[in-house]
Amino acid sequence: MNRFSYARPNDLAEAVQVATAESRFIAGGTNLIDLIKYNVERPARLIDITRVPGLDRIEPAPGGGLRIGALVTNSTVAYDDRVTASYPLLASAILAGASPQLRNAATTGGNLLQRTRCYYFYDSGTACNKREPGSGCPAIGGLNRIHAILGTSEDCIATHPSDMCVALAALAATVHVTGPIGDRVIPFADFHRLPGDRPDRDTTLEKGEIVTAVELPPEDFSAHYTYLKLRDRLSYAFALVSVAAALDLDGDTIRTARIALGGVAHKPWRIPAAEDFLSGQPATAESFARAADTLLSGAQGFGHNTFKIGLARQAIVRALQQAAAGTPQSQIDKRIR
């Protein structure tokens, strides 16, 4: 851990103003502090935004839907009445992750910006293109059991570890940001990046930009949804594969489907073609399996993680079955429905 200075701006404008390339915004700090301890992040200055007003509310969005401020904690979101009633998929995904203590501290904006759990990324004694561009990727050909099978590059096979973001991707949320170039709204699918040749960049945020809110559109899928997470123990582990599934059904026929995968790529993995295919199809295992094929098209294993391809296929089908049946996965009872 390096030495750093500390700033606590009183409003958003000041926060944006004091930000530099060497500074980092900090809210819950549940990931950033670890990264600093591991010398992965070496900020010259921490800008504590927890006192910035206006970012800690959940409120109706102007065009319907719900707007969640960047500083609202994961716990607050998961147990908010409006969220549990209208966006239970989001609540379920949040409760599938971390622990109560972490969720009490972690914020909405921070969750979007958490970084990969790749062993090599955390180990400053090894090479890592994400941590030190150009140094190499020991995970390819090394220990890659937890790594990506989709959208990888020859520079990086890391995954994005969030559960919440998988649900936000499926719900087609938008990310509201502000910064030196003013306010922007980024569709969720465009917020996180694939690694390409710049795996050091996780998101499309520009320098100095700050997340102010996440907005959920009116379409809520509250009747037919599930968040199914498969991991190395029954709680408190990052996803090997997770699936956020949401359906709008007309009897047994699918009107609209949304599927996002976690644990398999550098970002929540969503393929519109798979969802388009399901439109008008019967809600059967056969349809779901074909959607899974489309979602996993081009999937590539690296040895230890090759099992994820088959696991993801099974998980997609099961999740869509859970959603269609209106029996979402409970995050308390660990029996998989």
Added chain:
Amino acid sequence: MSTTIETHVGSPRRRVDGRLKVTGAARYAGEVAAPGLLHGYVVSGTIAKGRITGIDTAAAEAVPGVLKIFTHANRPNVPAGDADYQDMVAPPGQPFRPLFNDRILYSGQPVALVVAKDFAAARHAASLVNVRVEAEPHATDLDRLRDSAYVPPEKREGIAPPPEPRGKADDALAASPTRVQNEYRIASEHHNPMEPHASTVIWEGGGKITVYDKIQGVKNSRDYITAVFGLPPDDVRVISRFVGGAFGIGLRPQYQLFLAVMAALDLERSVRVELTREQMFTFGYRPGTINSVAVGANPDGKLQAIRHEAIQGTSRFEDYQEVVVNWSGLLYHCDNIALNYRIAKLDTYTPADMRAPGAPLGVFAIESAIDELSYALKTDPLELRLNNYADTDENEGKPFTSRELRAACRQGADHFGWSKRQPEPRSMHDGRELVGWGMATGIWEAMMMPHSARATLTAEGKLEVACATADIGTGTYTILTQIAADSLGLRMEDVTTRLGDTMLPEAPVEGGSWTAASAGSAVYLACEKLRQTLFQLARGMDASLLGNASFEHVQFRDGRIELRTDPSETVSIAEVLRTAALDRIEEHETAAPNAETKEKFSQYTHSAVFAEVRVDEQLGVVRVTRIVDAVAAGKIINPKTARSQIIGGVVFGLGMALHEESMLDHTLGRFMNRNLAEYHVPANADVPEIDVIFVDEHDDKANPLGVKGLGEIGIVGTAAAIANAIFHATGRRIRSLPITIDRLMN
């Protein structure tokens, strides 16, 4: 009229140190404060083998608050001889010498110590130390090195090598109509106690130091310090009053102790060195193990042959050994047995004893093979075991001091409802989930080691008992208090137990499940001596009511000595001391194993573990939903702390079965999942209801208390029982632990 005294021993009692622990009043090695305390932060190496060509410390030294950066190039003089670095638990070989020279022996090796006025400065400066290295080819993959495995030429003290072969295993195996032959593997594991290793060295002046160390035996640290740094024993006091879990990794002095003492002596200041969680992966670990097992039986289910060979890794510099295969010769009656144990050199640190070292590894193999045999024979796995029950120790040709394993099997089975098990794999379902019931037996040594204790009674009727042994969270403070309170007929509140200090009567390291039997016996004997002394004093009192009584005629109750036949004939202990004009009576005693008993008998604890699992085989998800562990371990001093010990062991075994794996990147020669997010231990959600049954087992030979120890037995059969249950559920035999999703899914 005689009275029955309700004893503390045998009754559930709360931990006497519980309040101290939950309020934070119990201070651990890294929490002790001292005026002007300096903080050391370790710089860890990154390559597995090679040479340090230079260390640039200029940037680190420029950090305000940094006092000194120790490296191999500027460290104070220390002896070069290996013998000086030996400790009580060291295996044969040349112990690791921190900062000794430019050689890198393993990845994560400490290469520098930054000492600063505060922790933050030390940590920041450590990140600026630039170590240049020249790497050499290394090898850490046991699979690739298995052909280089050898029978250790020098045996490790206290570790029994495999017994001589009995009969002709190969011939009997070939002649057996039913045979099972397979490889069974267990991943390397790290101990991961909640409390990371730390040493706080208090500079007392005049060359004297007091060391608060995370250690399972203060004598081991003290002897190490005096040998390595050439200090007289009187100048070094080591204290380890509380240990936040150790599981074996606190047996040997670790490098943070060396570094803290070195810095304190050099700077003549108090110094603390605490390791990070990540650095907890830079020394001993449970070695990954490859077992090859073959068993053969006749159609009547009688075992004809057992062959069991195990290969484990060790370091380049020490020949670590543990007992892996011997258990296969102890659990069953079999005339043809061949057991073999070999080790292979890896470029890692030396492995370390970890809860029941060796036993769950070998028992996983033999108890999986026996389970496989039961299916091949179409017989019940439990009945197969009872059909081949060993009534004596056939490895050594001796009777057991006691062995209620059969009762454990029966009582465990009854409690679990084993008779309702459908024998066919995949025959039990609950909704989507396949249900499996499996069982295995467990075994561990019931050892005793020489321990000394002191018992001091004051005129106020307060008793203090003391022994240098450690309580690593097992409940030693509590059970010694119970034993002492019963001896003198006192309330537990009137007894204080002191542990973990080289100023106290000597004890070896705490480990091997021997502490209850050993320290317990020493305290018992010291208190017994105190009773005798008190009785003699009481008899000598003018107008003594007990004048004509013999020792057998009296009992101690409520702070008084009374005639068993007539409790109204009584005198208070306080009065005895007052009359004798004594303000205190102090007695010392040493308890040691009886050589003749050891010669004639074998001493083991046993268990029968029954597990229920539910498996979603499409998704590879297994849930352990029920465990019953029936344990035969002699007398149970405190059923409450005893149960906790078994539950902890079972959870440990569950982790071995499903979760725990220290992942080595063989290209880097480096353990990579060095944190508790990626090194998985069971979370609460993974741990089912665990029923612990203590089977009545009377043992009048093992030790004066009839106690056999509980620290290890809980883990031993658990992983095998779970793996066997998974086979019963799914029909898939997974012979490699941990059984993770990728290994389980179809």
